[in-house]
Amino acid sequence: MSRRALALALLLALPGSAATHVTGEPTAGFHGRGPGGFSLDGKTHQLKVEDDGSVLKFTVPLASLETGIGLRDRHMREKYLQVDKYPDAVLELPWSSVKLPGDGQTSDGTAPGKMTLHGKTQDVQVKYRITRTGNRYQVTGNVPVKITDYGIEKPSYLGVTVQPDVDVSATFTAEKT
């Protein structure tokens, strides 16, 4: 390997020498719409972020999602998400697609990633906003997801049918060392 190639490899590998860990309470969730003004929001504070240096991996245990109504949660978990078979939603985002801001600055962007849900993986576009203070990064991300693309049936209950297009979101603060 030439010196130049070695230098480039080292440069690309730099994030790999770093560690990213979540501080505080993260939030992940979704926003769905039904007929008329009907909407529903699911939320969990369980969000795991893994960083292997080249890919950021976000994992949400779907059984922890709550919509505020117990029976609806049960239907969501058992009938639609089938969390016993497919327990997690996973988003993988290559570091190379993420633009980190300088200290005291905010960056917005859209990054291609891969979402795995209900046993299927699809390409997605992740909109993000990152605000940096020192080595702390406050992150908000949104991913539009069409659940039928993942083999999830359109949720319907007693005349109220939820549209398949759902906004998935996450908010967390991470430290990168």
Add this chain to the structure above:
Amino acid sequence: MTRAQGVLRLALVLVIALPAGARAYPWMIRDGYTNCSACHVDPSGWGLLTEYGRAQAQIVLPTLWGKKQEDVEPTPGIAYGLIPLPSWLNVGLSLRGAVLSTTTSQGTTWRDILMIADLRAGVTADWFLASVSFGYVPTGATLAAVTNQNRDNLVSREHWLGVRLDDNKLYFLGGRLNLPFGLRNVEHNSFVRSSTRTDTDSYQQYGGQVVWDGQSIRAALMGIAGNFLIRQPEYREVGYSGYVEGAFSNSFTLGFSSLATHADLGLGSISNPFIFQDPFRNASDVWRQAHGLFSRWHIGGPWVLLAEADLLIESASGVARDWGGTGFLQADYQILQGLHLFFTAEALRQYEVFSYGGWVTAEWFFFPGCDVRLDTTFIEYGIQGGGHEPTFSVLGQLHFSM
């Protein structure tokens, strides 16, 4: 005040102290419901429930006695599953009885009252909607009476047809409808409902209504053709009523309401029974306006706040224009699912008289379709010419619905 006047006023206090016998719970925002159309046939809320609404009434409304919400299996149809219904047909029954004690300077009275005995039916078949209610009241609700007795009347509070389009976002309704204005709640005796004449007990009007029921905005505008159940047409009001409400999150909404009506002769207000000379009663060419803000806010956990404030303007031929206002603030604390404590404060300035008061309420939805409610109310009614008349009432209710 003469004794006869006192008795008359006391009777009026009793009448206006009766709560509405229908369901309209804007504190359902606690469960993330900022809109009403999924659960109610009327897209602006109140009254007859849809199939989805009947299920929610079993899951999120009552005490579950150790069960978890996820373990509840709502019974289909009505009457706890004994009567199956097709999904497009909605039927409901509401029975409410009460015991009321009212104390004024004239003394204390006790009454037992059948407040509501209404049967409701409605259709939600794809784009077509219809709703009708029919009931019996021994006293009150005369503006909704289809019979013409001093008491023991048959009432039809609403009857209307409608269509809904654009994935149930756009509605066109026509018939006898609730006025779209402010908080649509059960507190029909509150100043904000009685002074604006927008309660769901009997102030429905005939007309056409356009409703927009979107994700973050809901709005309704009604052209009021008059209350044709009033036999004397000169007392019928013509005008408009509407609101627009924004949902800034699934826990906070803020809305604006506006209403303006004209009648050849004024009906007069019943908000304050101690207004001895209502300047607009039987006045000619009466214009009535109300404009205000309202809000629903799930503060967090067990707390929900409901608020409304309205400007009141009234004018008539030969009568000085009256500028007034009314406000309502209610905090709902849900102790456990189905058991609520309400703390309510209200105020009214009308005809240059200021009244204020509040009430503490305990309401328990102890079983699906059944609730008991106890109100202790203290109101200082302003008296024309100065002074106040304090009233204290205790009201116990038992309500059965399906």
